[in-house]
Amino acid sequence: MKKLRLLLPLLIALAAAPATAQTSDTASAAAPVRNQAAREAFLDRLMQRMTVDEKIGQLRLVSVPAGANPDKPRLLADIRAGRAGAIFNTVTPHDIRVLQDAAMQSRLKIPLFFAYDVIHGQRTIFPIGMGLASTWNMDAIRQTGRISAIEASADGLDMTWSPMVDISRDPRWGRTSEGFGEDTYLTSRIGAALVRAYQGDDPAARGSIMAVVKHFAAYGAVEGGRDYNTVDMSPQRLFQDYLPPYKAAVDAGAAGVMIALNALNGVPATGDKWLLQDVLRKQWGFKGITISDHGAILEMIKHGVAADGRDASRLAITAGADMSMSDTMYGENLRPLLDSGRVRMADIDRATRDVLRVKYDLGLFQDAYRRIGSPQDDPPDINAESRLHRGAARSVARESLVLLKNQGDALPLKKQGTIAVIGPLAKSQRDIMGNWSAAGQADQAVSVFQGMANALGDRARLLYAKGANVIDDPEIVKYLNLYEQDVEVDPRTPAQLVDEAVATARQADVVVAVVGESQGMAHEASSRTDIVLPESQARLLRALKATGKPLVLVLMNGRPLSLVWESENADAMLETWFAGTEGGNAIADVLFGDYNPSGKLPMTFPRSVGQIPLYYNHLNTGRPFDPQNPDKYTSRYFDAPNGPLFPFGYGLSYTTFGVSDVTLSRTSMPRGGKVEASVTVTNTGTRDGATVVQLYIQDPVASISRPVKELKHFQKVLLKAGESRQVSFTIDEKDLSFYNAQLQYGAEPGLFNVYIGLDSQDVKRGSFTLR
Numbered sequence: 143m144k145k146l147r148l149l150l151p152l153l154i155a156l157a158a159a160p161a162t163a164q165t166s167d168t169a170s171a172a173a174p175v176r177n178q179a180a181r182e183a184f185l186d187r188l189m190q191r192m193t194v195d196e197k198i199g200q201l202r203l204v205s206v207p208a209g210a211n212p213d214k215p216r217l218l219a220d221i222r223a224g225r226a227g228a229i230f231n232t233v234t235p236h237d238i239r240v241l242q243d244a245a246m247q248s249r250l251k252i253p254l255f256f257a258y259d260v261i262h263g264q265r266t267i268f269p270i271g272m273g274l275a276s277t278w279n280m281d282a283i284r285q286t287g288r289i290s291a292i293e294a295s296a297d298g299l300d301m302t303w304s305p306m307v308d309i310s311r312d313p314r315w316g317r318t319s320e321g322f323g324e325d326t327y328l329t330s331r332i333g334a335a336l337v338r339a340y341q342g343d344d345p346a347a348r349g350s351i352m353a354v355v356k357h358f359a360a361y362g363a364v365e366g367g368r369d370y371n372t373v374d375m376s377p378q379r380l381f382q383d384y385l386p387p388y389k390a391a392v393d394a395g396a397a398g399v400m401i402a403l404n405a406l407n408g409v410p411a412t413g414d415k416w417l418l419q420d421v422l423r424k425q426w427g428f429k430g431i432t433i434s435d436h437g438a439i440l441e442m443i444k445h446g447v448a449a450d451g452r453d454a455s456r457l458a459i460t461a462g463a464d465m466s467m468s469d470t471m472y473g474e475n476l477r478p479l480l481d482s483g484r485v486r487m488a489d490i491d492r493a494t495r496d497v498l499r500v501k502y503d504l505g506l507f508q509d510a511y512r513r514i515g516s517p518q519d520d521p522p523d524i525n526a527e528s529r530l531h532r533g534a535a536r537s538v539a540r541e542s543l544v545l546l547k548n549q550g551d552a553l554p555l556k557k558q559g560t561i562a563v564i565g566p567l568a569k570s571q572r573d574i575m576g577n578w579s580a581a582g583q584a585d586q587a588v589s590v591f592q593g594m595a596n597a598l599g600d601r602a603r604l605l606y607a608k609g610a611n612v613i614d615d616p617e618i619v620k621y622l623n624l625y626e627q628d629v630e631v632d633p634r635t636p637a638q639l640v641d642e643a644v645a646t647a648r649q650a651d652v653v654v655a656v657v658g659e660s661q662g663m664a665h666e667a668s669s670r671t672d673i674v675l676p677e678s679q680a681r682l683l684r685a686l687k688a689t690g691k692p693l694v695l696v697l698m699n700g701r702p703l704s705l706v707w708e709s710e711n712a713d714a715m716l717e718t719w720f721a722g723t724e725g726g727n728a729i730a731d732v733l734f735g736d737y738n739p740s741g742k743l744p745m746t747f748p749r750s751v752g753q754i755p756l757y758y759n760h761l762n763t764g765r766p767f768d769p770q771n772p773d774k775y776t777s778r779y780f781d782a783p784n785g786p787l788f789p790f791g792y793g794l795s796y797t798t799f800g801v802s803d804v805t806l807s808r809t810s811m812p813r814g815g816k817v818e819a820s821v822t823v824t825n826t827g828t829r830d831g832a833t834v835v836q837l838y839i840q841d842p843v844a845s846i847s848r849p850v851k852e853l854k855h856f857q858k859v860l861l862k863a864g865e866s867r868q869v870s871f872t873i874d875e876k877d878l879s880f881y882n883a884q885l886q887y888g889a890e891p892g893l894f895n896v897y898i899g900l901d902s903q904d905v906k907r908g909s910f911t912l913r
């Protein structure tokens with residue numbers, strides 16, 4: 143491996159083009175600072191005045207959570223002494239001001255910047271990453287980023303630890319919930335769109351915050367889906383599939399990069415000079431700050447690459463990790479390392495300059511209180527309703543819902559009769575906000591039950607029973623409740639809960655069961671070895687099914703689940719992820735047909751955990767399984783089908799769509815040329831509706847084996863009932879390019895297949911050749 147790592151920089155230097163999934167969103171980065179020479183001159187002057195200790199102080203990123211903080215006096219003294227560079231986890235203008243005031247009392251008055259995990263909203267909580275990705279609507283996603291920036295900056299924040307663009311093909315990993323799924327192109331588009339939305343035209347503007355893309359690199363590929371585990375990956379896969387989303391965010395102007403906690407091919411990312419310098423800085427031209435993840439420098443001891451904290455600090459600073467998040471490593475060790483000659487001043491200077499440059503670009507040297515404002519501007523009620531953006535939250539949330547099944551038009555429901563709403567998540571206001579819900583307040587979130595009640599008024603009778611606890615296993619409940627009250631346990635026995643639910647269901651015309659995972663089950667440190675519904679809820683569903691009432695499942699979960707029984711027994715299934723503050727209203731909009739669902743899955747739903755990793759853009763193998771001719775010695779399981787339960791890109795509507803054959807503008811494309819691929823999409827049903835037209839490309843004969851198909855373009859179209867529209871895509875050479883065995887990037891001549899459809903499986907084919 144060492145040899146390959148030595149070889150890699152050389153190989154990528156030879157690469158014809160960098161690892162970018164081309165996107166319209168990456169075309170123009172957030173506007174650069176206008177006068178870079180003036181900025182650099184300012185930084186030169188400032189750095190000349192700084193002592194070594196003040197420089198080291200700038201590299202410390204300190205967590206100051208809300209609430210009683212016994213360390214506050216010591217921290218304030220540290221800030222006054224210039225021993226802290228930035229703060230995260232403090233989230234109100236009032237609390238932030240206290241810290242900035244201390245910085246203004248320091249010798250050089252270098253302002254702090256303030257960051258937070260504003261992942262899918264600050265006060266108004268939007269759907270989690272999986273849900274945002276399910277919209278396939280870049281305008282909607284951009285809007286969530288813009289509102290997040292406006293709300294976060296109004297709270298005094300300068301920076302967010304987002305977007306999270308880790309590609310994941312393993313739903314056992316709880317953090318799949320935070321990302322945008324398994325696909326490189328879709329994730330790249332979303333990551334770039336969010337960066338530009340957060341940062342706006344001018345990152346120094348009051349309504350803008352800086353974006354820190356994470357977790358660099360390949361954190362989503364942890365072995366076995368177990369959080370923080372090792373990642374081991376071929377360079378081709380790394381460059382082709384896993385790196386482009388980070389690169390797209392960097393190209394879009396992301397101010398920062400957060401370094402992954404995992405080791406990549408044996409080297410912890412925090413100490414990976416190749417990753418942080420050769421790839422990020424030299425190849426990609428990144429100019430911002432790099433930030434180690436929580437405690438990651440110290441963790442290099444346990445990774446087994448550093449003997450002690452000093453050694454770990456040396457590794458991190460020389461590799462290129464500018465700031466140390468939430469550990470004392472740089473503060474304690476950089477000075478002695480410098481004094482003993484094991485770290486060069488140039489390394490510390492470089493990192494310090496990166497931090498100061500970001501502060502400059504944030505406009506903090508002009509006005510340290512730019513986003514904090516003055517005390518008289520502090521909102522009298524930080525959680526005031528007027529500070530929320532409910533309209534946008536509802537419209538994005540409804541687009542994030544994916545209709546997985548709708549047998550016999552079980553949905554939409556009629557606003558009449560008696561409806562039983564059952565399940566441990568039906569009335570939850572905390573779960574519907576999802577993980578990393580920033581400053582969102584659960585009591586401002588609309589539960590599914592409440593949303594349905596709002597939609598119905600007095601037109602129908604709504605009944606409720608909890609039916610089950612989210613999970614029964616007391617050990618798991620204890621785990622989930624370790625740092626935050628996640629699962630509320632109803633003390634009644636499982637049988638009592640089910641009996642009540644069954645009695646409730648019997649009184650109703652239809653049952654809506656709201657089941658899935660608590661938000662804490664799909665989070666950091668929330669890996670699962672199985673991805674089924676917990677037995678408490680499966681038991682409930684079996685009992686509800688036995689009542690013979692129509693059964694509609696509202697699924698709330700952060701990862702693809704294995705839902706075989708459910709897909710065979712429920713009449714309808716709506717995947718809602720964790721839909722945010724307005725989730726309940728949005729879900730009701732879809733359940734009652736006030737909004738026609740249009741979401742599409744950004745990640746494959748396997749039938750069972752044993753199929754993992756299961757992803758649509760796999761290689762064909764030498765013995766692909768053919769269901770028409772099911773041979774024994776083919777690449778298959780003998781105890782289960784090969785394919786997914788629901789494929790990537792899948793999602794139903796209350797209307798139906800037809801897709802014509804593919805027409806191509808030419809069948810032979812010259813180098814540097816373009817081919818236009820078109821289909822006519824028709825709304826063949828009786829309701830207006832939106833769908834996502836997806837274009838995939840396959841290179842069936844190449845110098846290395848290429849995926850059976852790869853997403854290259856998509857368009858979301860809204861069609862009136864009966865309406866037809868031609869949808870066209872322009873394919874260029876970049877869409878055909880890949881990294882070959884020598885890591886050279888480019889397109890190889892020959893045949894290409896173009897597939898267009900409304901999911902990754904049900905597609906029409908055309909083909910052309912590249913000359």
Ligand code: BGC
Pocket residue numbers: 259303356435436666
């Ligand atoms: C996570 C990051 C997060 C950081 C700060 C870490 O545990 O891995 O994604 O940004 O904490 O909260």
